[in-house]
Amino acid sequence: MSEAFSTMFRDEHRQVRDGLLDLSTAFGEREGKRAGELLGRIAALTGPHFRYEEESMYPLLVQIFGPEYIDALIDDHDVAIAGARRLVELAGTELDDADVEEAQRLIRAILPHVSDCDGLSIMVERLDAADVAEIFAARERTLDADLDLLTWDDTVRTRPVLVA
Template sequence: MEINNFIEEFRNDHVFMRNLLLQMTEACLKKDKKKATASLNQLNAFAGPHYRFEEEVLFKELLPVLGSEYIHKLFTDHDFVIARIHRLIEIFTSDYLAEPDFEEGIVLLQSLQLQLIECESICPKMKSFGMKKSLRLLEVMNEIRMKSKDLTSWAESERNREKLKI
């Protein structure tokens, strides 16, 4: 039961973020800066604890299953996610947005959606964790959520990785 609860919670995070990305894409297509910015702020706030959990806890647990090369790739994928979020913030906080800005936003959002799809592929590997570990991971995930630091703030203040710029 706990295994399924943990995986379900983890997947629900992905669904929530995917829905925000789709809302932002729709807002970009409609040139609705206000809605795109609101969804981006919500995504940044929500993604912080999720990505922190993955990097500080989950990736260590998956290392024996996935290997160091794939775990390194997951960290690198996160580097690009954070860079894309930073770029989206730059775009949507500018005073004036032209057609190319919205088009760039859509491309960035599509890349973020692809990363979520790929991250979802690790879920079957988590079924091997067992009930005790899954329950502990669910508790830790919820503890990290309570810290509520957004993705970009966490990346700048606590994450010990070089910042990419795109």
């Protein structure tokens, strides 16, 4: 079960990684339209992904990491969401050097979470099988709901409170 989880999780991060690196290239080439399309694809992937992490997986990992580190991971999501909003704005404009520089800075602020988050699967291996099953079930629910990142943030997301 946890091996299946790691494989699935790695694959999702790989798609987000590739999307962000392609996005960086698109901004570098001042291809705003292409950047906008990539942002749409990344938002479609990360909406359900962030959601099952915040609704199920991250809270289950508090028993291992304690609440502070998990809270920091959710801070990373806040940074990614705010960055995505600004990147969408930038993609819709005539891109100049300063815009490209800002876009690259925003993308680089998001990238470390992709690799940090992927590393969590080594800890998921230590969760009970029932907990891993619950993460998969949460993932199914979020995929069915199919809310992109910004729609989820606008309509459903409330930051989980992990530190009492």
